[in-house]
Amino acid sequence: MVEYKAYTKEKRAMSMVSTEHLYKEFGRIMAVKDVSFEVELSEIVGFLGPNGAGKTTTMKMLTGYLPPTAGTARIAGHDIIDEPLEARRHMGYMPENVPLYDDMRVYEYLYYRAKLKGLFGKSVRQQVGYVMDRCGLDSKRKSMIHTLSKGYRQRVGLADALLGEPELLILDEPTNGLDPNQIRQIRELIRSLAEEHTVILSTHILSEVEMICNKVIIIDNGEIKAADTPTNLTGGLRAAGRVSLEYKGELEGVMRDLSAIPSVKKIIFEGTLPGGWQRLVVRAEPGTDTREKAAAVIRRYDYPLRHVYRHIPSLEDVFVEMTRHD
Numbered sequence: 001m002v003e004y005k006a007y008t009k010e011k012r013a014m015s016m017v018s019t020e021h022l023y024k025e026f027g028r029i030m031a032v033k034d035v036s037f038e039v040e041l042s043e044i045v046g047f048l049g050p051n052g053a054g055k056t057t058t059m060k061m062l063t064g065y066l067p068p069t070a071g072t073a074r075i076a077g078h079d080i081i082d083e084p085l086e087a088r089r090h091m092g093y094m095p096e097n098v099p100l101y102d103d104m105r106v107y108e109y110l111y112y113r114a115k116l117k118g119l120f121g122k123s124v125r126q127q128v129g130y131v132m133d134r135c136g137l138d139s140k141r142k143s144m145i146h147t148l149s150k151g152y153r154q155r156v157g158l159a160d161a162l163l164g165e166p167e168l169l170i171l172d173e174p175t176n177g178l179d180p181n182q183i184r185q186i187r188e189l190i191r192s193l194a195e196e197h198t199v200i201l202s203t204h205i206l207s208e209v210e211m212i213c214n215k216v217i218i219i220d221n222g223e224i225k226a227a228d229t230p231t232n233l234t235g236g237l238r239a240a241g242r243v244s245l246e247y248k249g250e251l252e253g254v255m256r257d258l259s260a261i262p263s264v265k266k267i268i269f270e271g272t273l274p275g276g277w278q279r280l281v282v283r284a285e286p287g288t289d290t291r292e293k294a295a296a297v298i299r300r301y302d303y304p305l306r307h308v309y310r311h312i313p314s315l316e317d318v319f320v321e322m323t324r325h326d
């Protein structure tokens with residue numbers, strides 16, 4: 001840790017993770033293609049992509065479990081190929097399927113893992129105590145691992161990743177298979193860990209990413225499609241300038257007047273709803289808000305207006321736009 005601080009002083013850019021043109025080939029499958037990204041100190045990065053996109057493969061390369069076919073990565077300045085042990089010392093990894101030893105008790109397992117990670121003497125006991133406390137495992141310390149619920153198994157996986165208090169946590173689908181209550185608990189745990197650690201996590205739960213991540217990397221088919229803050233990603237979407245309206249009256253004049261509003265690109269008639277309400281969608285430049293102007297148009301005609309809504313794109317919209325293949 002001391003060493004990392006020294007490193008950060010030397011380099012003004014505090015990249016916790018830096019990957020350069022990473023490739024991974026499995027026979028004829030190119031699972032990861034030319035992946036380059038940076039993760040700065042203290043960022044919480046959501047690593048998103050459809051099934052088979054290359055998330056786990058990328059994480060395994062970062063953690064040294066898989067050698068890249070080409071390219072490289074540095075963790076806290078240490079090259080994963082030239083200095084694998086140094087690089088590993090700076091990170092904790094929670095794999096997709098946490099491989100736990102079912103016939104061990106929670107504390108035995110964590111002791112065993114701590115020793116495997118090179119901790120010794122008093123620090124083993126101290127670290128195991130700390131991670132069990134941090135992950136809410138105290139009440140389960142003597143439970144046999146095979147008796148644990150899925151949520152507690154995930155906690156053991158997280159506790160394992162935390163041993164040695166690495167600066168960087170790489171978590172592969174930490175909430176996979178959990179119920180909504182457990183998801184919330186693990187999310188809170190990750191959020192609290194993020195105060196002291198840089199975190200990269202993969203997940204399919206986009207609302208989760210919106211809640212806890214300050215950066216999103218979208219990967220599809222082995223390639224990075226986007227890397228930015230959630231706000232920048234959603235703000236740039238076509239859907240960001242969409243307003244929908246429901247009013248009762250004639251269509252033609254209203255559609256013409258709405259089209260005349262600056263920044264409006266297109267008016268779409270979505271249909272007549274029960275009761276004679278006309279539903280229109282106003283498509284305008286991303287980042288604009290045409291609600292007031294659109295409502296004023298309807299008011300000029302003195303038509304009843306019951307609905308004006310500005311569509312706020314979610315990360316899900318971004319995800320779908322970037323990864324659909326139709």
Ligand SMILES: Nc1ncnc2c1ncn2[C@@H]1O[C@H](COP(=O)(O)OP(=O)(O)OP(=O)(O)O)[C@@H](O)[C@H]1O
Nearest residue numbers: 026029031049050051052053054055056057058096
């Ligand atoms: N050991 C392997 N041998 C051959 N192909 C593999 C291997 N591991 C992964 N792949 C392939 O590489 C591609 C990327 O897989 P990866 O597991 O990285 O995807 P993922 O984004 O983690 O998906 P998921 O969301 O399902 O976990 C897939 O086509 C997968 O079948």
Ligand SMILES: [Mg+2]
Nearest residue numbers: 055056057096
């Ligand atoms: Mg995976």
